[in-house]
Amino acid sequence: MTDTTTLDAYGVLIEPMTLRLQRMLPGPIERIWSYLTESELRGKWLATGEMELKPGGAFEFVWHNDRLTDHPEDRPAGIEAQHSMRSQVVQVDPPRLLTIAWGERGDVTFELEPRGAEVLLTVTHRRLPDRDTLLKVSAGWHAHLDLLGVRVRGGQSTSFWREWSRLRTDYDARLPH
Incomplete structure (x- = not known):
């Protein structure tokens, strides 16, 4: 069982190309x-896309990361304003477990565990193909999960792209080469 008083916001490698992040919400x-599975709520922190909640259920994630910040900001060079990814549900056990195929980049499992008035969210992204993708995905999950925490608490978001860029540099220094 995880000691939630010492959760580190940074993700950790639990296998060479498997990232795990945790948040108390x-x-x-x-x-x-609902924030994981409903398109409108998920779109406030990650990506939209209607999801059929059954194994094999196909869906498409659509990212509009420029809209995640409450104020305009510049996105990093080489990143599109909109990105989409076809995917499917691999495993679902509401409201505790959701595993989805992550396009060509492995799969992602969301695990929810009640902890009193809070919920421990564990996100595990498996089979990342290379270090560059690992760094982008690590920074992305970290920034998106921070934004989820802001949204579920009713707060205002900070700069998504500035945070993502800073976190990518942080993960480059933190994760083994």
């Missing part, structure tokens, strides 16, 4: 589940 668990 205000419950109840069904509320956090």
